[in-house]
Amino acid sequence: MIDSLSGFVAELREIGIPVSMVEAIDAAIAIEHTDLSKADNLRATLGATLVKNSRHYPAFDAAFDVFFGLRLASPTGTDRERDGDGGPFAAGSGGGAGSGSDEISDAILRALLAGDHDALRRLVAAAVDMYAGMQPGRPVGGRYYAYRVLRRLDSDQLMVRLLVALGAAHTESELEDRTVHASAEELVDQMRSEVEREITSRLVADRGAAQVAATRRMPLIEDTNLVHATRTEIEEVERAIAPLARKLATRLSQQRRHGEKGRLDVRRTIRRSLSHGGVLLEPQFKKPRKSKPEFVVLCDVSGSMATFARFTMQLAYAISSELSKVRVFAFIDGLDEVTEYFGPGVDFAEALMSMSSEADLVRSDGHSDYGRSFRDMWENYADAVTSKSTVIVTGDARNNYRDPGSEYLDRIAERSRALFWLNPEPRRFWDTGDSVMSRYAQACDAIDQVRTLRQLERFVERAALPAARRSRLVS
Amino acid sequence: MTGEWTTPQDVASALESVGYLADARIAQVAFLANALSKPILAEGPAGVGKTALALALAEATGRRLVRLQCYEGLDEAKALYEWDYHKQLLRLQSEEGAAWDEIEGDIFSESFLLTRPLLEAIRSKEPVVLLIDEVDRVEVETEALLLEVLDTYQVTVPELGTMTAVTTPIVVLTSNNTRELSEALKRRCLYLYVPYPSIERERAILVSRIPDLPEKLADKIARTVSAIRQLPLRKAPSVSETIDWARTLIALGIEDVNDEVTSDTINVLLKYQVDIDRAAKEFSLDTPDG
Ligand SMILES: Nc1ncnc2c1ncn2[C@@H]1O[C@H](COP(=O)(O)OP(=O)(O)OP(=O)(O)O)[C@@H](O)[C@H]1O
Ligand SMILES: [Mg+2]
Numbered sequence: 001m002i003d004s005l006s007g008f009v010a011e012l013r014e015i016g017i018p019v020s021m022v023e024a025i026d027a028a029i030a031i032e033h034t035d036l037s038k039a040d041n042l043r044a045t046l047g048a049t050l051v052k053n054s055r056h057y058p059a060f061d062a063a064f065d066v067f068f069g070l071r072l073a074s075p076t077g078t079d080r081e082r083d084g085d086g087g088p089f090a091a092g093s094g095g096g097a098g099s100g101s102d103e104i105s106d107a108i109l110r111a112l113l114a115g116d117h118d119a120l121r122r123l124v125a126a127a128v129d130m131y132a133g134m135q136p137g138r139p140v141g142g143r144y145y146a147y148r149v150l151r152r153l154d155s156d157q158l159m160v161r162l163l164v165a166l167g168a169a170h171t172e173s174e175l176e177d178r179t180v181h182a183s184a185e186e187l188v189d190q191m192r193s194e195v196e197r198e199i200t201s202r203l204v205a206d207r208g209a210a211q212v213a214a215t216r217r218m219p220l221i222e223d224t225n226l227v228h229a230t231r232t233e234i235e236e237v238e239r240a241i242a243p244l245a246r247k248l249a250t251r252l253s254q255q256r257r258h259g260e261k262g263r264l265d266v267r268r269t270i271r272r273s274l275s276h277g278g279v280l281l282e283p284q285f286k287k288p289r290k291s292k293p294e295f296v297v298l299c300d301v302s303g304s305m306a307t308f309a310r311f312t313m314q315l316a317y318a319i320s321s322e323l324s325k326v327r328v329f330a331f332i333d334g335l336d337e338v339t340e341y342f343g344p345g346v347d348f349a350e351a352l353m354s355m356s357s358e359a360d361l362v363r364s365d366g367h368s369d370y371g372r373s374f375r376d377m378w379e380n381y382a383d384a385v386t387s388k389s390t391v392i393v394t395g396d397a398r399n400n401y402r403d404p405g406s407e408y409l410d411r412i413a414e415r416s417r418a419l420f421w422l423n424p425e426p427r428r429f430w431d432t433g434d435s436v437m438s439r440y441a442q443a444c445d446a447i448d449q450v451r452t453l454r455q456l457e458r459f460v461e462r463a464a465l466p467a468a469r470r471s472r473l474v475s
Numbered sequence: 476m477t478g479e480w481t482t483p484q485d486v487a488s489a490l491e492s493v494g495y496l497a498d499a500r501i502a503q504v505a506f507l508a509n510a511l512s513k514p515i516l517a518e519g520p521a522g523v524g525k526t527a528l529a530l531a532l533a534e535a536t537g538r539r540l541v542r543l544q545c546y547e548g549l550d551e552a553k554a555l556y557e558w559d560y561h562k563q564l565l566r567l568q569s570e571e572g573a574a575w576d577e578i579e580g581d582i583f584s585e586s587f588l589l590t591r592p593l594l595e596a597i598r599s600k601e602p603v604v605l606l607i608d609e610v611d612r613v614e615v616e617t618e619a620l621l622l623e624v625l626d627t628y629q630v631t632v633p634e635l636g637t638m639t640a641v642t643t644p645i646v647v648l649t650s651n652n653t654r655e656l657s658e659a660l661k662r663r664c665l666y667l668y669v670p671y672p673s674i675e676r677e678r679a680i681l682v683s684r685i686p687d688l689p690e691k692l693a694d695k696i697a698r699t700v701s702a703i704r705q706l707p708l709r710k711a712p713s714v715s716e717t718i719d720w721a722r723t724l725i726a727l728g729i730e731d732v733n734d735e736v737t738s739d740t741i742n743v744l745l746k747y748q749v750d751i752d753r754a755a756k757e758f759s760l761d762t763p764d765g
Binding site: 020048 | 482483499500503504506507510511513516518519557558560564652653654655658661662664665666667668698699701702705707733734737757758759760
């Protein structure tokens with residue numbers, strides 16, 4: 001067990017989950033207090049000792065299935081070995097007899113409806129025997145085998161039959177209808193993940209856990225590319241944004257001017273004085289109050305940036321619910337203020353929709369024009385930027401070979417407290433083609449590559465106000 | 476450490492006997508916390524029973540609950556201990572003229588010490604459950620105050636030395652995940668993510684909390700709430716709101732959940748008008764304001 005534990009810990013670290021030495025030792029000790037006859041006990045033990053961030057659990061669970069799914073697993077697994085009927089790749093060639101598939105599907109349907117997990121496991125194992133066509137040593141991923149099995153079991157058909165069985169035909173309302181659908185989907189998912197688990201454990205028996213885990217590794221949500229994120233990824237990332245916004249707001253709240261102290265703290269002064277026999281030697285001051293930071297966000301929302309813009313908008317929206325003053329401007333080849341679309345109590349998705357249909361972001365052809373947009377900002381909204389504002393620009397600086405208008409960004413920067421630029425493109429592509437990133441460099445206190453949540457986190461962690469506004473006016 | 480627990484099932488039944496329904500994972504983590512004398516860090520959305528877990532552990536073990544409620548600005552003086560300077564001043568005045576050396580040892584002694592929850596838990600003669608509630612509300616620097624306590628169940632008062640817990644407390648920290656807690660804090664804890672309960676567990680919670688709730692209605696309520704939680708909401712209904720909703724339905728003498736009932740009472744479940752509108756739209760409900 002200790003051997004597989006250290007392999008497992010190495011795999012977690014490989015995925016990017018930070019596991020310290022102490023935690024690995026804690027896990028080893030905790031295992032001694034764990035009843036290993038059920039895999040889920042071990043899962044709970046390792047989850048509690050090794051993984052301290054809820055976002056990491058999907059990746060943890062996937063790796064756990066690979067490493068411990070087989071060893072502790074199903075009664076079928078052990079039966080098979082005991083019967084000695086050929087190990088993980090027993091039985092059928094994968095061609096599969098046509099008639100058997102209906103019988104198995106019927107039985108699976110019954111097992112799902114009855115909530116009989118053991119029966120489900122046995123049936124799925126049989127289905128994998130018949131339809132997966134697994135061959136030892138073949139460099140085929142589990143997904144391919146799973147696909148073959150699921151195609152034969154026909155999950156669409158199963159869904160329909162489950163809906164019928166659960167009474168979808170007799171629902172009286174939309175809500176009830178949804179509820180029935182949700183239950184049916186959950187059952188289909190149960191079967192699907194059972195198939196995946198069964199195949200995984202056979203692959204592990206063939207090639208070893210470490211190798212299978214390496215081909216399966218799913219990126220942590222913080223390493224997902226925000227530019228191409230899927231819907232579920234988007235939802236998961238969005239949950240992580242509020243804490244980040246809070247951190248950013250705190251980091252950038254302005255400390256009072258250097259040397260200025262807060263009000264006298266009478267209680268602490270007297271307490272301290274008692275160490276000197278009651279003589280008030282050292283007046284104690286309260287920490288100076290921090291002032292609310294103000295943000296101005298300029299967001300490229302053109303086609304290529306659409307998904308990414310969603311995150312920066314949401315970051316802005318989350319910051320504004322942290323009681324900071326935020327004004328948001330969106331641009332494509334023209335710029336418009338969109339702050340009001342994101343007020344408190346507004347649904348975020350709808351706000352995005354109404355913003356794109358109502359706001360005035362396109363002046364001519366709808367291709368990004370940074371120069372024009374910065375000029376709009378300067379000419380129409382210069383007042384929004386004051387010596388208290390932190391300006392955040394997000395975009396790829398791909399200007400379609402138009403005039404960069406960097407003098408306008410310089411002027412905006414000059415009025416501001418600090419200006420940061422977040423660019424989702426990898427650094428090596430900056431200034432290639434129509435990207436004019438470095439033309440804006442002198443206006444920026446920092447330009448960061450931000451295409452993942454982890455990079456956004458790093459930006460937030462490092463974001464600091466410049467000691468003083470350096471003069472940037474270009475002659 | 477509580478001696479009677481030899482399996483996680485013991486923990487689950489002990490908790491159930493005081494009305495808290497733990498799933499296998501919660502039971503396993505609570506069991507480990509007790510066996511290894513390690514704090515539990517329970518994280519998850521609001522109202523899923525994190526605080527209730529600590530209360531139930533106290534009730535189930537017959538231990539006293541010591542609670543430190545965290546808030547922004549919480550400091551050492553409110554979390555650990557504070558010298559009673561009023562009393563110290565009085566003593567100084569009454570002893571005017573005495574040598575400082577003599578008085579110093581005197582006014583920094585036990586009788587001038589005001590104990591706050593952390594020190595109270597450490598010094599308690601009977602075993603306690605220490606609940607450090609909503610730890611994500613304190614600034615990250617303040618977390619450092621907790622580390623000594625969580626690590627070794629000790630508190631150091633410079634003038635008095637280090638005090639070690641006489642009996643090992645069961646410690647539960649809760650967090651709503653509004654910010655990342657420090658690695659240092661997390662390393663010292665067993666991590667327990669508490670999500671919204673499954674339909675079955677929520678139904679069971681309802682039945683155990685509201686004995687006169689018919690099983691069938693409980694089931695319908697749990698299913699409906701679970702469907703509502705699937706929507707992208709600003710604030711999804713918590714378990715306590717599910718319980719409130721069930722109580723409301725009972726008080727209104729309602730025996731079955733249908734669209735009309737849901738639209739009339741959905742404000743018990745959803746607190747934001749945007750969320751109510753969203754649910755109304757998704758489920759084609761006819762809400763008063765929607
Ligand atoms: N597993 C459970 N068994 C019994 N009751 C439960 C359970 N989970 C939640 N409850 C009920 O839900 C209520 C809310 O739980 P609690 O206040 O502990 O939530 P919380 O997670 O601490 O929320 P918050 O983050 O808002 O403090 C409890 O009073 C309890 O009645
Ligand atoms: Mg609570």
